[in-house]
Amino acid sequence: MLDIYEGYSTVTDRCFIISNSERIQGDHVLRIDDLTCEDVSMLYKVVVFEYLAYKVTTDLNKWQYHPLAKVVEDTIIKIKSSKYKEGYDKL
Numbered sequence: 001m002l003d004i005y006e007g008y009s010t011v012t013d014r015c016f017i018i019s020n021s022e023r024i025q026g027d028h029v030l031r032i033d034d035l036t037c038e039d040v041s042m043l044y045k046v047v048v049f050e051y052l053a054y055k056v057t058t059d060l061n062k063w064q065y066h067p068l069a070k071v072v073e074d075t076i077i078k079i080k081s082s083k084y085k086e087g088y089d090k091l
Helices: 002-009 038-059 067-077 084-090
Strands: none
Touching: 002 067
């Protein structure tokens, strides 16, 4: 999650993260003080923001793909399988 945040922060200044990690600093880091295990807390915290991001993006019709996002995905986080392009082209 931290790598994704750092990568997309180079694309936009509207990137935020919820984390108590000392690795990430700045105004766009939202910190929640709780005693939940760090590996588990991400699962319940991210759901609300994923839904909110989807809903706002859909309502504002902002599904255009930023050109720098491809650079981040190809070089920093490398999350796509080798068959992703093939499936994406069929859409």
